[in-house]
Ligand SMILES: O=P(O)(O)O[C@H]1O[C@H](CO)[C@@H](O)[C@H]1O
């Protein structure tokens with residue numbers, strides 16, 4: 732029997748892709764399928780739901796990472812073993828600055844490493860930053876698509892409901908951090924250590940000083956601006972991959 736990776740349950744006989752698009756939520760995988768050609772279901776094990784499809788002649792895997800750095804780290808490692816070289820997260824986030832609206836796109840230029848998974852790999856002095864070429868491609872493509880976008884530092888964390896969340900958010904907001912999520916820092920650090928190219932696009936589902944649970948519920952129901960933001964980040968990731976593949980082929 733041909734072997735598959737232990738958690739994501741994908742083997743090299745199932746894909747030749749070099750690009751992976753990584754939502755946190757397994758449900759978002761289905762939303763990406765709409766924008767790809769020749770879509771095939773791969774697997775769904777634990778939090779890892781995967782499909783493959785094509786943009787022109789570029790094969791892409793779309794796989795959910797689940798929530799947090801620990802499951803994201805496993806996803807990154809096992810995708811690396813399949814020969815994936817380029818990882819683009821399409822996540823959701825809470826804004827930490829006013830003026831950033833629901834459904835706006837945040838492109839992460841770096842992440843505060845308040846997650847445990849990346850700390851398990853390497854000292855906190857190691858920077859959580861995306862691949863510079865992918866970052867430029869995302870900003871350029873976001874302009875071309877006329878998206879409302881922001882680029883800057885974000886914060887990745889492991890906690891949602893501690894007694895100090897408001898205080899912590901206020902602190903990082905005061906330092907100019909744009910938004911918070913739970914996977915970007917682990918993606919950047921672990922992917923970077925493995926020589927992979929990484930980037931992270933986030934859809935704003937909670938405004939600054941908005942109601943966290945209400946924002947998350949909006950996302951679950953695919954309502955209003957959050958659903959539009961999800962569509963925006965999917966189109967941005969796929970168009971940036973198209974442009975990147977064309978550039979590398981030249
Ligand atoms: O919507 P996803 O991509 O899961 O991203 C965000 O949503 C989850 C929390 O609600 C965390 O995973 C956070 O990073």
Ligand SMILES: O=c1cc[nH]c(=O)[nH]1
Pocket residue numbers: 823824825826911912913936937943
């Ligand atoms: O506020 C939020 C919303 C989504 N994800 C987060 O990590 N924080």
